Amino acid sequence: MQRREFFKISFAASAALFGSKSSAFATSKPIDTQKVSPVLFPEKKPLIVHSDRPPLLEAPRTTFTRAITPNDEFFVRWHMPIIPTPINMDTYYIHIHGEVEKRLYLRVADLKKDFKPVEVTAVMQCGGNSRSAFHPSTSGIQWGSGAMACATFKGVRLKDVLAKAGLKNSAEWISLNGDDKAVMAKIESFKRELKIDEISDDTIIAYEMNGREIPFLNGYPVRLVIPGLYADSWVKQLSDIYVTKEYQPYFFMDVAYRIPDNECECEEPNNLAKKTKPLEEMNVKSYIGYPDNQMQIQSGTNLRVKGVAFDEGYGIKNVFISLDMGKTWQQATLGKELSKYAFREFSYNLKPMKKGTLTIMAKAVNNKGEEQPFAHDIPWNHGGYKYNGIDSVTVEVV
Amino acid sequence: MKKIIILMLLCFVSLEAVYTEKVKVPSITFAIEDDPNIRVMQRNCQWCHSYGYILNQGRQSKEFWHKIVLKMRDVYHAPINARDEKIATEYLYKYYGNGREKEGY
Numbered sequence: 475m476q477r478r479e480f481f482k483i484s485f486a487a488s489a490a491l492f493g494s495k496s497s498a499f500a501t502s503k504p505i506d507t508q509k510v511s512p513v514l515f516p517e518k519k520p521l522i523v524h525s526d527r528p529p530l531l532e533a534p535r536t537t538f539t540r541a542i543t544p545n546d547e548f549f550v551r552w553h554m555p556i557i558p559t560p561i562n563m564d565t566y567y568i569h570i571h572g573e574v575e576k577r578l579y580l581r582v583a584d585l586k587k588d589f590k591p592v593e594v595t596a597v598m599q600c601g602g603n604s605r606s607a608f609h610p611s612t613s614g615i616q617w618g619s620g621a622m623a624c625a626t627f628k629g630v631r632l633k634d635v636l637a638k639a640g641l642k643n644s645a646e647w648i649s650l651n652g653d654d655k656a657v658m659a660k661i662e663s664f665k666r667e668l669k670i671d672e673i674s675d676d677t678i679i680a681y682e683m684n685g686r687e688i689p690f691l692n693g694y695p696v697r698l699v700i701p702g703l704y705a706d707s708w709v710k711q712l713s714d715i716y717v718t719k720e721y722q723p724y725f726f727m728d729v730a731y732r733i734p735d736n737e738c739e740c741e742e743p744n745n746l747a748k749k750t751k752p753l754e755e756m757n758v759k760s761y762i763g764y765p766d767n768q769m770q771i772q773s774g775t776n777l778r779v780k781g782v783a784f785d786e787g788y789g790i791k792n793v794f795i796s797l798d799m800g801k802t803w804q805q806a807t808l809g810k811e812l813s814k815y816a817f818r819e820f821s822y823n824l825k826p827m828k829k830g831t832l833t834i835m836a837k838a839v840n841n842k843g844e845e846q847p848f849a850h851d852i853p854w855n856h857g858g859y860k861y862n863g864i865d866s867v868t869v870e871v872v
Numbered sequence: 873m874k875k876i877i878i879l880m881l882l883c884f885v886s887l888e889a890v891y892t893e894k895v896k897v898p899s900i901t902f903a904i905e906d907d908p909n910i911r912v913m914q915r916n917c918q919w920c921h922s923y924g925y926i927l928n929q930g931r932q933s934k935e936f937w938h939k940i941v942l943k944m945r946d947v948y949h950a951p952i953n954a955r956d957e958k959i960a961t962e963y964l965y966k967y968y969g970n971g972r973e974k975e976g977y
Contacts, residue, residue: 511900513898513900514898515897515898516895516896516897523900523924524924524925524928525902525921525922525924525925525928526897526898526899526900526902526922526924527897527899527921527922528921529897530924530928555920555921557897559891559893559894559895560891561891561892561893561894606930610936610975611929611930611932611936613929613936613939613940613943615925615928616928616929616930656920657919657920687890690891690895691897694890694891695890743975
C-alpha cells in the first residue's frame with residue numbers, strides 16, 4: 475500500500491467563513507480572510523485549500539500583482555475525485571471520432587510534431603470565482619477571488635486538429651471529455667460541448683503553460699484553452715473529442731454552469747429565471763494584489779498599489795483608483811498589454827499622510843466602455859456566477 | 873547541416889519525461905463535528921468529495937442543507953435513503969446551521 479500523507483484541518487481553520495456573511499439579499503465583497511494552508515500540494519506553493527479530494531486550491535491576494543501567474547500559484551479546480559497520472563506518454567491519446575473522415579489518435583508528441591505551434595496568453599477564471607459575495611449563499615464552492623490566473627499557453631489550434639481528422643458536412647458540434655473520473659459510473663464525467671463554427675483561432679489544445687509542461691494539478695498533459703470564456707469549458711486532461719451532428723445534452727452544461735437568459739443575467743431567489751443559458755464570456759474585472767488588507771503602512775512613505783485587470787477580450791482601457799470610497803477616481807498606470815485576453819498590470823503611487831484606516835478601491839473599464847459595478851450593485855443569480863464588483867483593500871496607516 | 877541541428881534540438885525537447893510515478897495528492901482530514909449521527913455522514917457523504925465541500929459552505933439554513941442533500945441524491949446519484957436524508961439534514965443544520973429554517977432573503 476502506498477503511504478499517504480495525512481493532515482487535519484479543523485473547523486476553526488475554516489471558521490473565517492462564518493459570521494462574515496450577512497443574511498440580507500445583497501451582494502457584498504467576496505471572502506478575503508482565508509489563509510493559505512501549510513499543507514503542500516504537488517508543484518504548488520502554499521495555497522488556500524477548500525478540499526483535497528477533488529483538489530480545490532485558491533490563490534491568495536498577493537498572487538495578483540503580476541500579469542503572468544507562476545505555475546506554482548495557479549489555482550486548481552477539479553470536479554471528480556479520481557485523477558489519473560498519465561505516466562506513459564506513448565499510450566496517452568486524444569481520440570478524435572464521430573462525424574470525421576478519419577478517426578485520429580493523437581499523442582502529445584504528434585501534436586508537437588504534426589501541427590503548427592501557437593501561443594496565447596489568457597486569463598483562466600472559474601465561473602464561480604468570488605461566489606462568496608452573493609447573499610443568500612448560492613450552492614457551490616464559496617470561492618474568494620483567487621480562482622483565476624493568467625498564463626502563456628502553447629499548443630495547437632483545435633481547428634487544425636479537426637481539419638486533420640476531416641470534418642464531414644454533417645459535423646456541427648464537438649463534445650470534449652477529460653480523463654478525470656467519478657467514483658460511480660452513473661455520474662457523468664465533466665464533458666463540455668462546443669459549436670464548431672464558434673471555435674476561434676485562439677482556441678488551442680495546450681501542452682505547455684508558461685514554458686513548462688502543464689502541472690499535473692492543472693490538467694497535465696493537455697488541456698483546452700478558450701480565451702475569453704470561463705474555465706468550466708477548458709477541459710483538463712483532454713482525451714476525447716467527439717464530433718456530432720446534434721447537440722449532446724450533458725449535466726454540467728445543461729443543469730450546472732447556467733445563468734439567467736435575460737438582460738441583467740439576474741434573478742431572485744424566490745423567482746428564478748425561466749430561461750437560462752450556458753455560462754460563457756467573462757466580464758470586466760480587476761483585483762488589487764498589493765497592499766493586502768490590514769497591512770500597516772508608514773505614514774509619509776511611498777505606497778505603490780499594484781493589481782491586475784482583464785475582460786473577455788476587448789482589452790482593458792483604464793483602471794481607476796479611489797481613496798474616498800468611490801466618490802472620486804484617479805487613473806492608474808497600465809502595464810504592457812501581453813494580449814487582449816491577458817491580465818493587464820496596473821499600478822498607482824500614493825503617499826498616505828493621515829494616520830488611521832485607508833481604503834483603496836480599483837475599478838477597471840474595458841475598450842467597449844463596460845466598467846465594474848460596486849459590489850452592492852451586482853444582482854443575484856442562483857449559481858453565484860460572474861461576480862465582478864469593484865475591489866477594495868483596507869490598510870492601517872501608522 | 874541545418875537538418876542535423878534541428879534534429880538534435882528535437883531530441884532534446886522530446887527527452888523531457890515528466891511523471892514517472894503516480895502523483896500523490898496530500899490527504900487532508902476536514903474534521904466535522906463528532907456526534908452519534910456522524911456515522912450517517914460517513915456512510916453517505918465521503919464517496920465523491922471531502923468534507924471540505926461541506927465546511928466551505930458556511931452556516932446555512934435548514935432548507936439550504938436539505939436542498940444540498942437532495943441534490944446529492946437526485947442529481948449526483950448518491951444512494952441516500954429516506955431516513956439518512958433526514959438525519960444528514962438535521963446533523964448539518966445542527967452544527968453548520970444559521971438558526972433559520974428557511975433560506976432567508
